[in-house]
Amino acid sequence: MVASVISVDRLRKTYGTFVAVEDVSFEVEEGEIFGLLGPNGAGKTTSVECAQGLRVPDAGDISVLGLDPRTEGSQLRQLVGSQLQESALPGRLKVWEALDLFASLVPGGPDWRQVMERWDLTGKASASFSSLSGGQRQRLLVALAVVNEPRVVFLDEMTTGLDPAARRATWQLIEAIRDGGATLVLVTHFMDEAEQLCDRLTIVDEGRVVATGSPQSLIAEHGGDLLIHFSTDRPDVSFLDAIESVHTVSRHGPHVTVAGHGPVLALVGAELVRNGIVPTDLRVQQSTLEDVFLRLTGHGLAE
Numbered sequence: 450m451v452a453s454v455i456s457v458d459r460l461r462k463t464y465g466t467f468v469a470v471e472d473v474s475f476e477v478e479e480g481e482i483f484g485l486l487g488p489n490g491a492g493k494t495t496s497v498e499c500a501q502g503l504r505v506p507d508a509g510d511i512s513v514l515g516l517d518p519r520t521e522g523s524q525l526r527q528l529v530g531s532q533l534q535e536s537a538l539p540g541r542l543k544v545w546e547a548l549d550l551f552a553s554l555v556p557g558g559p560d561w562r563q564v565m566e567r568w569d570l571t572g573k574a575s576a577s578f579s580s581l582s583g584g585q586r587q588r589l590l591v592a593l594a595v596v597n598e599p600r601v602v603f604l605d606e607m608t609t610g611l612d613p614a615a616r617r618a619t620w621q622l623i624e625a626i627r628d629g630g631a632t633l634v635l636v637t638h639f640m641d642e643a644e645q646l647c648d649r650l651t652i653v654d655e656g657r658v659v660a661t662g663s664p665q666s667l668i669a670e671h672g673g674d675l676l677i678h679f680s681t682d683r684p685d686v687s688f689l690d691a692i693e694s695v696h697t698v699s700r701h702g703p704h705v706t707v708a709g710h711g712p713v714l715a716l717v718g719a720e721l722v723r724n725g726i727v728p729t730d731l732r733v734q735q736s737t738l739e740d741v742f743l744r745l746t747g748h749g750l751a752e
């Protein structure tokens with residue numbers, strides 16, 4: 450049994466009469482990258498802010514590293530790291546000054562020079578925040594989030610507004626934080642990001658949990674059929690219909706599409722070869738988390 454680092458149980462949070470989080474529960478296990486995935490306005494940020502003790506929930510139980518964020522928030526904040534918004538740092542602040550300042554807030558004063566080295570910022574130590582490139586800023590924000598060697602790191606929409614190369618670089622930073630031993634909570638509305646990075650995730654929509662699991666298990670359970678495409682000159686491939694995990698076989702000229710579930714790819718491949726068909730263009734098309742979201746909510750992730 451893996452220990453839960455974070456446990457959120459039946460969280461509810463209103464702003465006046467507006468219900469931002471209706472009923473959200475999830476568990477985060479030690480050492481994983483856990484995602485909260487959902488469209489804008491789903492209540493993700495509110496949920497993680499409650500978990501960090503930055504907002505007070507109306508109802509529900511939260512435990513983070515065995516602490517109650519409501520009553521033990523200041524203790525908790527020593528143990529967690531969270532990524533700042535870019536706008537939170539003054540442009541003239543130098544890289545080393547920012548690290549020094551953040552380290553000074555932590556009892557024991559961690560060695561920020563090591564952190565600066567690890568995130569490849571030493572060459573920019575005396576550069577002002579405003580003079581940094583997008584990638585360097587991102588590295589500094591990560592460095593500041595981990596300067597206190599947190600056991601849990603919260604990252605909220607870290608790649609919004611980044612170009613594809615900077616996004617990929619940021620994904621590597623996120624994996625590097627996990628490799629350093631921390632547990633990560635990643636808030637995102639990008640399904641490709643969640644699919645790529647998260648060990649497990651909870652999909653939220655309109656303040657409620659829609660589904661929880663690993664990306665692969667969610668796709669297998671809710672994503673619908675696997676599609677297998679190949680071409681053949683053989684006019685009759687009806688032997689594929691007999692495979693148990695095949696649902697439909699359709700064809701347009703030489704192009705055949707088989708829809709099925711479970712081990713369908715291996716079974717179709719084996720049956721093709723057994724019948725003397727060895728297609729060179731066999732490929733499989735799998736559903737994505739976007740399909741999962743669409744199926745479970747009836748609407749897309751984009752606003």
Ligand SMILES: Nc1ncnc2c1ncn2[C@@H]1O[C@H](COP(=O)(O)OP(=O)(O)O)[C@@H](O)[C@H]1O
Nearest residue numbers: 464467469487488489490491492493494495496
């Ligand atoms: N301080 C606030 N006052 C009033 N409404 C808020 C406040 N913060 C967030 N909301 C509303 O609560 C809902 C959930 O917001 P949020 O938790 O930020 O969602 P997400 O992070 O999933 O986009 C949104 O409709 C948002 O407009």
Ligand SMILES: [Mg+2]
Nearest residue numbers: 493494495606
């Ligand atoms: Mg948000």
